Amino acid sequence: MTLAVAAGVVAFGVLVGLLSALFGIGGGIAMVPFMVLLLDRSQHLAEGTSLLVIIPTAIAGVIAHHKRGYVSFEHGGILAIGGVFGAFIGAKIALSIDEEMLQTVFAIFLVLMGARVIHDGRKTAVREAAGSSEGSAT
Amino acid sequence: MSGLLGVGGGVVMVPLLVMAVGLTQHQAHATSLAAVVLMGAVGAATFGAEGEVDVPLAALLAAGSLFGAPLGARIMHRAAEGPLKVAFGVLMLVVAGMLLWT
Numbered sequence: 460m461t462l463a464v465a466a467g468v469v470a471f472g473v474l475v476g477l478l479s480a481l482f483g484i485g486g487g488i489a490m491v492p493f494m495v496l497l498l499d500r501s502q503h504l505a506e507g508t509s510l511l512v513i514i515p516t517a518i519a520g521v522i523a524h525h526k527r528g529y530v531s532f533e534h535g536g537i538l539a540i541g542g543v544f545g546a547f548i549g550a551k552i553a554l555s556i557d558e559e560m561l562q563t564v565f566a567i568f569l570v571l572m573g574a575r576v577i578h579d580g581r582k583t584a585v586r587e588a589a590g591s592s593e594g595s596a597t
Numbered sequence: 598m599s600g601l602l603g604v605g606g607g608v609v610m611v612p613l614l615v616m617a618v619g620l621t622q623h624q625a626h627a628t629s630l631a632a633v634v635l636m637g638a639v640g641a642a643t644f645g646a647e648g649e650v651d652v653p654l655a656a657l658l659a660a661g662s663l664f665g666a667p668l669g670a671r672i673m674h675r676a677a678e679g680p681l682k683v684a685f686g687v688l689m690l691v692v693a694g695m696l697l698w699t
Contacts (some may be wrong), residue, residue, distance in 0.1 A: 460654075468658060469657050469658075471658070472660060472665065473611065475661065475665060476662040476665020477665040477669035478665075479662075479671065481672075481681070484608070485605035485608070486662055487604030490658055491667050495696065496692070496696070496699070498654070501649075503649045504649045504650070505647050506603025506644060506649070507641060508644075508650050508655045509635070509655075510603055511659075512633055512655045512658045512662065513604075513633060513637055514641065515663065517631075517633040517634045517637060520666070521634065524623075524627030524630065529627035530624075530627045530628055530630075530631055531624060531627075534620065534628050535629070535630075536631075536632075537604060538610055538628070538631075538632035539611075539631070539670020542599065542606065542632045543635050543639045544602065545606075546606075546640040547638070547640070547643055549599060549601035549640070550601070550640045553602075553644075554643070554644065554647050554649065560698050563697065565696065566693040566696040568604075568688075569689055569692060569693035569696065570689075570690060572608065572689060573689030576682055576686035577687065578686075580683035586679075587679050
């Protein structure tokens, strides 16, 4: 990896952090297509790498939220027990299907998430418009 | 789903925690992150066992992301969120199209 590419990757990481905070989406959904389309990595490698990135970023998130008392470790623990099992099975399935198939599955997930973000955005826009007209009335 | 798609899974867990357990949106988001840590570890280890993890690449992305997230949280309230979200959602659909095309 050249220095220029490395700098580009770090810059994209900053963007991922920004996006996940702004739009309430995880970083994986942005990082995986970035690695596949721009860095020419395989879908499998992109997903495995994305999961590794998620560990420190989620830890940072937990620390930030825990300070404000938002983290319920009891519920988090219960979720994790099921989640860990599911993550293992999911990864095994991903590793057993071919590149093209996995990419298609990911693209379908991206379409669903995109539709959700658009829906969210339209709702927010309506609320913002209502909020600003209320503001001018008072 | 997290393991299959290489993503966190908050998308599924947050609504579950809000609806089934009755946590607030904020609590649910924070709590799902705690589960994501362990799920990411298991998922990454499973992909890693097959050589499907690029550690240096992950380190660069994580470094940038750890810097960007607090920045995003700070400007979150200032941005006109609605139209921005719609634009981003459209971008996601375009990227999905590109993935299907290649």
